[in-house]
Amino acid sequence: MLAAAVGGCGSVVPGEAVRAEPNLADLDVGNYPTEPLEYGTAADEDAARYREAQRLGDFVALPLEADPAYVTRLMGMGGPVVLDRRDMQSLVINDTFDEVAGELVAGWVHTWSTGGEVDTSQQMSIAVLMFPDAATAESVATGLEHDDFTFNTDNRPVQLSKYPHSKAHWRPGITSLGSWTSHDRYVTYIKYNDLSGRAELPEMVQRTEALLDIQLPLLDEFEPTPAEQLNDVELDPDNILALTLPKSETLIATTGPAGAFRGRGALFALSGIENLDFFEKGQVSAIGLAESVVMRSDSAEGAEALLNNFKPKTDSTESTPIEVPEGIDGGQVHCYSRKLEEYETRPSNFCLFRTGHFFAQVEGSQIQDLHQKTSAQYALLAR
Structure with a gap:
C-alpha cells in the first residue's frame, strides 16, 4: 500500500501484476511428476x-x-x-x-x-x-x-x-x-x-x-528442416512439452509420441472445435499434447479467453460439473463428467484450468486419478 501511495496520483503502471508465489505443498499429485522433462533432439x-x-x-x-x-x-x-x-x-x-x-x-x-x-x-x-x-x-x-x-x-x-x-x-x-x-x-x-x-x-x-x-x-x-539437420531436430523447441504431463510408455505405444505445436496440428487431439478463432483470441504461441493438453498464451488475458472457450456452457447437456482438486489457488479450476451415451459404461471426466499465461486440460476416468493428474499439471505450470 505504501508503494501504491508513493507512485499513485492517478498514474498507471504498464504491465501485468506480479502473481504471488503459489503454495504447492498441499497438492495431492500421486505418482505423477511435477518437475519439467527435457526432450532434447530426435533419437533416430x-x-x-x-x-x-x-x-x-x-x-x-x-x-x-x-x-x-x-x-x-x-x-x-x-x-x-x-x-x-x-x-x-x-x-x-x-x-x-x-x-x-x-x-x-x-x-x-x-x-x-x-x-x-x-x-x-x-x-x-x-x-x-x-x-x-x-x-x-x-x-x-x-x-x-x-x-x-x-x-x-x-x-x-x-x-x-x-x-x-x-x-x-x-x-x-x-x-x-x-x-x-x-x-x-x-x-x-x-x-x-x-x-x-x-x-x-x-x-x-x-x-x-x-x-x-x-x-x-x-x-x-512452412520452413522445412534442412535435410542435413533433420536427425538433430528439436522435439520441444518452445519448451511446452517440458511443462506438460508426459505420456506413459503404454500410451506412446498405442497413440504415438508427445507432440509440440503452434497451431492447426494440435487440433487432431482436441474436440468441440468449430473454428480457429480461439488461436487469435487466446494469443496462442505454443501447444503441448501429451498426457494432458497445455497451451501457452502471450498474456494472462489470453489464457483466460482459452479457459472460457473450452469450458462447457452452463446449459450444456453433454457434461455436468464435479468436485475439483484441493490446493489449487484462485478458483481457476473447473472439472466435469461427460454425460453422453457413449460414456455410460466407461466414465470420462476432465478438468480445465488456467494459471498465469497457461491453459490446461486434463482427462481421467477415475476422480481421484483425475485430481492427482490435474494437481501435478498445475504444479508444473505454477512454479
Whole structure:
C-alpha cells in the first residue's frame, strides 16, 4: 500500500501484476511428476521424421476453413502422421504407395465430416506429403494418380479449372472425387466423399478447389528442416512439452509420441472445435499434447479467453460439473463428467484450468486419478 501511495496520483503502471508465489505443498499429485522433462533432439531417423510431420501439421488446412459445415473430426481414417502407406489407411486404395512415394520425408493427414447422420454426411480428407524436392513431388503425384486408374479402370480423369496441373479422378455414378496436386516439394491429396449420394461433379470440383485455395498458400509459409539437420531436430523447441504431463510408455505405444505445436496440428487431439478463432483470441504461441493438453498464451488475458472457450456452457447437456482438486489457488479450476451415451459404461471426466499465461486440460476416468493428474499439471505450470 505504501508503494501504491508513493507512485499513485492517478498514474498507471504498464504491465501485468506480479502473481504471488503459489503454495504447492498441499497438492495431492500421486505418482505423477511435477518437475519439467527435457526432450532434447530426435533419437533416430523415424523420430526425426515423426517430429517433422508434426511441424508440417501446423500448416495443413482443416476442411472447416473452407466450409464451416465440417464440424466433426473423424478417427480411424489415417494419420495424423504419415511415414508410409499404413498411415493413409483406407484413403489410398492402390497398393503401390510405398514404392511410388519411397522418398517420402513426412506427411500429415486428417478427415473431417459434416454433422448429422453418417449416411447423409459429407467427408473431406486432406493429406500433405513432403519430399526432398519439387521434381520428386511432381513425379509422385503423377505416379499415384496413374495407379489409381490402373487399380480401377472405371475411373475417369477430371480437370480442376483453377488448378490445371492437378491430377484428379472420379467414377461416374459415385459421389467421390480424389485429387493429387504437387506444389514445390509437397503433394496434397484431397478426397471428397458425399455419403448421401447427391453431389454432382461440379460441386465436388468446387469443394476440392476451395480447400486447395487455403492449403497451397500455407505450404509457402512452412520452413522445412534442412535435410542435413533433420536427425538433430528439436522435439520441444518452445519448451511446452517440458511443462506438460508426459505420456506413459503404454500410451506412446498405442497413440504415438508427445507432440509440440503452434497451431492447426494440435487440433487432431482436441474436440468441440468449430473454428480457429480461439488461436487469435487466446494469443496462442505454443501447444503441448501429451498426457494432458497445455497451451501457452502471450498474456494472462489470453489464457483466460482459452479457459472460457473450452469450458462447457452452463446449459450444456453433454457434461455436468464435479468436485475439483484441493490446493489449487484462485478458483481457476473447473472439472466435469461427460454425460453422453457413449460414456455410460466407461466414465470420462476432465478438468480445465488456467494459471498465469497457461491453459490446461486434463482427462481421467477415475476422480481421484483425475485430481492427482490435474494437481501435478498445475504444479508444473505454477512454479
